[in-house]
Amino acid sequence: MKNDMKKASDPCIKVEGLKKTFVNGTVTVEVLKGLDFTIAPGEFVSIMGPSGSGKSTLLYLLGALDTPTAGTVQMNGRNLHSMRGREKSRLRRTELGFVFQFYNLVPNLTVEENILLPIILDGKPLKMYKERLDELLRIIDMEDHRKHTPRKLSGGQQQRVAVARALIFDPGVLLLDEPTGNLDSKNSESLMRLVADINKTFGTTIVQVTHSDTFSTWGDRILHLEDGMFSD
Amino acid sequence: MRIFCKYIMRTMLEKKARLVLLLFAITLSTALFFASLGLTDLIVESVSRPIVEKTEEHHIRIVSETGDSFFSADDIVTAGIKSHTSSIVLPGVIQNLDHEIVTLHGRTWDSLSPYTFVDAPSEDSFSGSSAVISVRVAELFSLERGDALEVLFAGETHTLHVSGIVGNQGVFYGDTNRSFDVIVPYGYLAETLEVEGLYNHVTAVMGEDSLDASLVLFNEMNPDFRGIPLYNEDFVASMVNQQVNALYFMLVFIILVSGVIIHGAFKLIVTERRRVIGTFLSQGATKGTIRGILLAEGFVYGLVGGAFGILLGIGMLYVLHDYSSPLRAYGVVEPFRFAGALVVYAGLFAIGFAMVSALSPVIRSVRREVKNIILDIREPQRKKGALLFVLGTLLLCGSALLSYVSPPTAIDYAPFVMLSAIIGVLMVYPRVLDFLISLFFRRILPVFRLTALSIQNVRTSAALRGNITVIVIAAISVVTVVSLSSSMVRIVTDAFDSMRFDIYVHNIQTNDPGSRRTIMDTLREDERIVGESLMETTSVEGNVAGEFAIAEGIEPGRFDDFTDYIDFTHGDGNLLDALENAEERNTVIATTTAARLGLDVGSAVDLDFNGIVQTYTVTGIVDVRLWNTRDMFFVNLANLREDHHIDHGRIYFDTHENPETLVDELQDYFRNFGGIVQTRDEARDINIENNRQLSRMLSAFSLFAIVIGSFGALNNMFISCLQRKRDFAVLESLGTHQGQRNRILLTESLFCVVFALVVVVLYGNFHARLIGQVASFLLLPMDITFSLVEIFPFLLASIAIYTLATLPLLVKTRNLNVIEEMKIE
Numbered sequence A: 001m002k003n004d005m006k007k008a009s010d011p012c013i014k015v016e017g018l019k020k021t022f023v024n025g026t027v028t029v030e031v032l033k034g035l036d037f038t039i040a041p042g043e044f045v046s047i048m049g050p051s052g053s054g055k056s057t058l059l060y061l062l063g064a065l066d067t068p069t070a071g072t073v074q075m076n077g078r079n080l081h082s083m084r085g086r087e088k089s090r091l092r093r094t095e096l097g098f099v100f101q102f103y104n105l106v107p108n109l110t111v112e113e114n115i116l117l118p119i120i121l122d123g124k125p126l127k128m129y130k131e132r133l134d135e136l137l138r139i140i141d142m143e144d145h146r147k148h149t150p151r152k153l154s155g156g157q158q159q160r161v162a163v164a165r166a167l168i169f170d171p172g173v174l175l176l177d178e179p180t181g182n183l184d185s186k187n188s189e190s191l192m193r194l195v196a197d198i199n200k201t202f203g204t205t206i207v208q209v210t211h212s213d214t215f216s217t218w219g220d221r222i223l224h225l226e227d228g229m230f231s232d
Numbered sequence B: 001m002r003i004f005c006k007y008i009m010r011t012m013l014e015k016k017a018r019l020v021l022l023l024f025a026i027t028l029s030t031a032l033f034f035a036s037l038g039l040t041d042l043i044v045e046s047v048s049r050p051i052v053e054k055t056e057e058h059h060i061r062i063v064s065e066t067g068d069s070f071f072s073a074d075d076i077v078t079a080g081i082k083s084h085t086s087s088i089v090l091p092g093v094i095q096n097l098d099h100e101i102v103t104l105h106g107r108t109w110d111s112l113s114p115y116t117f118v119d120a121p122s123e124d125s126f127s128g129s130s131a132v133i134s135v136r137v138a139e140l141f142s143l144e145r146g147d148a149l150e151v152l153f154a155g156e157t158h159t160l161h162v163s164g165i166v167g168n169q170g171v172f173y174g175d176t177n178r179s180f181d182v183i184v185p186y187g188y189l190a191e192t193l194e195v196e197g198l199y200n201h202v203t204a205v206m207g208e209d210s211l212d213a214s215l216v217l218f219n220e221m222n223p224d225f226r227g228i229p230l231y232n233e234d235f236v237a238s239m240v241n242q243q244v245n246a247l248y249f250m251l252v253f254i255i256l257v258s259g260v261i262i263h264g265a266f267k268l269i270v271t272e273r274r275r276v277i278g279t280f281l282s283q284g285a286t287k288g289t290i291r292g293i294l295l296a297e298g299f300v301y302g303l304v305g306g307a308f309g310i311l312l313g314i315g316m317l318y319v320l321h322d323y324s325s326p327l328r329a330y331g332v333v334e335p336f337r338f339a340g341a342l343v344v345y346a347g348l349f350a351i352g353f354a355m356v357s358a359l360s361p362v363i364r365s366v367r368r369e370v371k372n373i374i375l376d377i378r379e380p381q382r383k384k385g386a387l388l389f390v391l392g393t394l395l396l397c398g399s400a401l402l403s404y405v406s407p408p409t410a411i412d413y414a415p416f417v418m419l420s421a422i423i424g425v426l427m428v429y430p431r432v433l434d435f436l437i438s439l440f441f442r443r444i445l446p447v448f449r450l451t452a453l454s455i456q457n458v459r460t461s462a463a464l465r466g467n468i469t470v471i472v473i474a475a476i477s478v479v480t481v482v483s484l485s486s487s488m489v490r491i492v493t494d495a496f497d498s499m500r501f502d503i504y505v506h507n508i509q510t511n512d513p514g515s516r517r518t519i520m521d522t523l524r525e526d527e528r529i530v531g532e533s534l535m536e537t538t539s540v541e542g543n544v545a546g547e548f549a550i551a552e553g554i555e556p557g558r559f560d561d562f563t564d565y566i567d568f569t570h571g572d573g574n575l576l577d578a579l580e581n582a583e584e585r586n587t588v589i590a591t592t593t594a595a596r597l598g599l600d601v602g603s604a605v606d607l608d609f610n611g612i613v614q615t616y617t618v619t620g621i622v623d624v625r626l627w628n629t630r631d632m633f634f635v636n637l638a639n640l641r642e643d644h645h646i647d648h649g650r651i652y653f654d655t656h657e658n659p660e661t662l663v664d665e666l667q668d669y670f671r672n673f674g675g676i677v678q679t680r681d682e683a684r685d686i687n688i689e690n691n692r693q694l695s696r697m698l699s700a701f702s703l704f705a706i707v708i709g710s711f712g713a714l715n716n717m718f719i720s721c722l723q724r725k726r727d728f729a730v731l732e733s734l735g736t737h738q739g740q741r742n743r744i745l746l747t748e749s750l751f752c753v754v755f756a757l758v759v760v761v762l763y764g765n766f767h768a769r770l771i772g773q774v775a776s777f778l779l780l781p782m783d784i785t786f787s788l789v790e791i792f793p794f795l796l797a798s799i800a801i802y803t804l805a806t807l808p809l810l811v812k813t814r815n816l817n818v819i820e821e822m823k824i825e
């Protein structure tokens, strides 16, 4: 298979002894009980598991949106959780893309502006990203809707815009938490096709959480999370 | 539905911050409502209590129908009255202490029976030039029995000896270290004044249930005498009412701010619960029950907030009561009382207010199709913004039209005109905001990115727009107070600047023609004084057509030159010319008086001053502006002196010297008569200071509006932040950092406050005009101008306050948990 070759190179994401424990008053929930794994550059990984097994928790840790109780997450050789706040923000902005189950677009901004939001926040000249924007609009098949506000779009369209927004900086890694959770089967399929395309055309590393047996097989590898551990 | 009630009870207590805010808004509004209602009675009570005491609970004064001030009381028929006391009452000034003003009461030994003596004097000791004083005065001046009091009265100094000391009852009730009362034997005073067997002060206890009935009966049976009310309760009330009306006016702003806050809170309440409401509907609850229960929640807030508000209101009244007790310095504070009905009114107000403010969100909560509520599906919204804009524009234009095109009508309905203008502004601005943002957003986005995004947030967040509303109302209340206060100062200054005099003497405590003549002669002979500038006036309070009125006794030939404040010119002549001949008994009256009493040029009117009634002819009507806001009658000074036996007054004159040094010297002379001498500047400053008291009270109200407003604004910021937590989380996942988030929040607040202030500044000029019309409605006709310079410090302060209010929000959102926010409920 093609990942044989990729595994030879340095891993894109390297997780060692990752633990996450939530303390709620007197109750302590050990959600992740020491995970070790690597993901190669350009790999497409699906995480599956029963509800409450810690999938989202893991994804947020990979996305530097949360801090682990123990263990490390390295991205391209850098330890995420030893970074300072601003560095993390920069990393999230430029090297990571995140897509949630809810599309979370800014209501009064147009499709274009929503996609450009990370650039707006970063302060870079918008013009520099014009080509990238056009390319993404083409890929998500929304060229005709670029001036529309999210209100006028269907759920599937909104989620595609959210994906494009995550990709505007051409990040190395795209993290998706049940991106099709709110979509019907037709829209789900077109979104997954989009994700697979991105993986191929840009070589973006993809980590997605999904409940769908069908979509999980679209990737290169499935990680089964159960009770805070991977089961095979 | 008990379960839904239970659910609501639990959620009410769950959101502590909102509970506190709602209760705070209702409590404060109710408290101020209660205090304003109670204040009139309170002040009237605190002013009239000492009067009731001092008059020994007599209500009726009996005067001679012949108009003589001294008369025999022998033939009084005891009809309509119970008992009567006859005495001679005279003003005087103490010479051997510090020129205290005294009122001498010439009485018989018998009339002293209600008084408690600290020692036990005999009737014998109460004879000749003996004097009974109060314990308070004895202590204040370390006086004992046998001590001498040198008193100037009836033009001469007389020596009295303290022969008895009694408790601070009756006529002694109001004794202070500046003025007090002394009782002397009737025989002594009558002999000194050579009026044996005659009295000038006869009072009686009313014999019927009401004062009016007693007076009618008495006057019917006593053709030679006339019974008149001893003191005028209406007068006290009418003086107080004007100020309290101004407070009510300010109360409107507080109620508006609070109403907006309660309305906003309820909007949020029903939004938060829409799923639960849907669930209950799906289980068979009707829309009516849901609405009923939500309104019941408003009822509960009203009840609890109202209860707190009434307690706070009682507290406020208590403090004011303590403060307004005239004898507070002597440890005499009137018993604290308020009408029980006020509690009921305030309670009803609180409950009604809470429920009315909650009404529209509650009704809207279940307006959608039941199916859509259950599934939480939004129905296409009607374009409410546009409708509001049109309605608001109509209100604004309507009030502007009325105010500019037909001022008299506008004044008749001034409070409503102002209210509709304000509501109009509140309805119009959201659309304008929307339009401006959509116009400029795309232009500023490439340059000021975070700023543009923040402003965009204001457009989308109802809570933030609610903030603008709150700030607008609070700022309008500030504009109102500042404009009103500075206008009052300007008016007083203008009035004083328009009067030509250097020095002014008032409060002279003698009503005796002899003393007055002596004073005038002394001044005329003084070379430092410009002889021809000497001018006298007299103001007295009395009754006209049963209403309280003021007579201004003037020298017709001099008064018009004396002041430009009132314009007496009429055609080629002058309205005051008709007053020249005192025999004719003519009067020039104020425009407002003419309107109120239905008088016209040529009308005959009975003026009752000092208990003496004379018929006058109205020869002119003049706009007196703010010279006096009561019903006013200008008459010839000579009429007041000869017909009504009023001899005290004010004296104005110019000097060749430095007025300040002359005032110091003259003060010594006038102290003998209790008179107070002031330069024009002093008099003006004191007058301004008196007016400031009202503006201070009004400022307190607008401060309350700001305080409630900033709490409400803070709450709205939290609400808007809570509602957008997920948006912030998304931004976080897109790589914003805390600094950027803080900048967004701060920019939002700053934009809200600045936009609101711009709205208020634009509206300011029109508002000033409306305040002027409301003032006219309250019988204080004045021109109010809106001055940006005067308002500016307050604008800066508001910006600071609201920006500060954002800080807790920044702290609170510091630890935003993206994972939490992204969870799907």
Ligand SMILES: Nc1ncnc2c1ncn2[C@@H]1O[C@H](COP(=O)(O)OP(=O)(O)OP(=O)(O)O)[C@@H](O)[C@H]1O
Residues within 6 Å of the ligand: A022, A023, A024, A029, A031, A049, A050, A051, A052, A053, A054, A055, A056, A057, A058, B819, B820
């Ligand atoms: N902030 C928190 N505090 C306490 N417990 C938490 C917190 N966040 C998550 N948990 C717990 O961690 C466990 C894993 O949650 P997580 O959201 O990762 O599950 P998941 O696998 O994504 O489930 P699902 O498929 O339903 O989305 C759950 O038991 C959850 O209750």
Ligand SMILES: [Mg+2]
Residues within 6 Å of the ligand: A055, A056, A057, A177
């Ligand atoms: Mg999850």
